[in-house]
Amino acid sequence: MTLQRQSGVALWRQIADEIRGGIGNGLTDKMGRLPSEAELARRFDVNRHTVRAALAALARERVVEARRGQGTFALKKNRIAYPIGRRTRFSAAMRDNSATGRSEVISSTKETADAPTRTVLRLEPGAIVLRLETLSMVDGEPFSFSTHWFEAGRFEALPEIVRQTGSITAGLKACGVDDYLRQETRVDARHARDAEIERLRLAPGAILLVTGVVNCDLSGVPIQRSRSCFAADRATLIVDHLDSAGS
Amino acid sequence: MTLQRQSGVALWRQIADEIRGGIGNGLTDKMGRLPSEAELARRFDVNRHTVRAALAALARERVVEARRGQGTFALKKNRIAYPIGRRTRFSAAMRDNSATGRSEVISSTKETADAPTRTVLRLEPGAIVLRLETLSMVDGEPFSFSTHWFEAGRFEALPEIVRQTGSITAGLKACGVDDYLRQETRVDARHARDAEIERLRLAPGAILLVTGVVNCDLSGVPIQRSRSCFAADRATLIVDHLDSAGS
DNA sequence: TCTAGTTGTCTATATTATTAGACAAATGGA
């Protein structure tokens, strides 16, 4: 294990990231026990105190738990598999992870559409859009934070339905959209910003997977633009190309 | 702008990441000029020297260039759009970015298949696989680093063809695979490791988009497993669900 | 009960990151 010194990222944070990634990938024994602090210090070639700083950070994140005299143990956490396909529905995807798929509405506002939203939804300059922010929870922890944009006039009633049902699919149905398909999904990755760290309860410096989605009705008219942020260490996005051919 | 203090990530690195992300997103003026160091220090609420450390890092990455008396300017760099679909071919995708899509072979070895490779390629324990490592360049810079696994017996001749043509598609064709489709793509994101930082010439602490791919022949038999790493600030992955329905 | 191995806590010191201030050097426009 070689670490980057003078990189602007503290050694203890690099070590914490390595250990977090190593859990469930051969670092722990069958009992979920990590190598001892002394052993980790040897492997990373740092002082034991530096390893302790990394483990303390992981303990704050509830990723590991130290037991005096016994060792440090990984707390099991299942990584969420999140499918990306033509017919991806959040609630159905979450049921496959034996988790409840409910989207809580954080805010619902109207605003003039910015350039990317106008392009995607094919709107005139100055058009008003509905902006909906939602947070989804899995196992009582925040899983994804999303911002959705809809044409304002057509989807007046949508926020209230989403608030009641926790489902955007239900909200769209109430506004006359019986079915819809994904046109495109963009995937980026970057460091989490302040607001996202707070909302998703992440560790500082956490990495986000950011997806940008365009949903169209069956006649191909774009009706929804969404941007979702997932904690990269909690989620794996899965594109199933066979499924996306349609069902 | 609020930064995370005592997070294990130095302020100058957080600022560098913010500025890198802000370029091409309204931070610079029409001439590509960034706000002055004093102005940035005010916005981030840090000392000017801290901003200078961030700008120095970006200058080392060739993202910006400072001119005494004039200001600091962004050096334009186009983000590569990399499509993910049933029929994604690297070389074709790169031509759409007006770049040459050539994969250089870094290494070609035989090894006993590990568990994930065995599962994906449906092999017996102890089976031998061909492991091919390739690096792709765009605009003279490393763009992606990939590791591919093939069943050893069937693809004996593949590495030599890839070495000559720079194309895996050509290598597969030489081994009797006229056409193939992606079965599945997994997408993860994480910090770059040491070897990846070196091979892709990244800044320390850079973020990687990691894709895992399974390719099948037309009868659905898996023939190739690949894992590719992209620098997250150079690439956007694009899943086109309409295209992936087949052509 | 003893012992080896583990985490927890303390002191001390060196290195790096950040802040603070001052001034030099270059640019462009009035």
Added chain:
DNA sequence: TCCATTTGTCTAATAATATAGACAACTAGA
């Protein structure tokens, strides 16, 4: 030419990070 604005380069002090060593507290097994 003068002036305001910009980046470049010093010095110095403070805070955060990393290393080093010693020992206490606890656990499990011999």
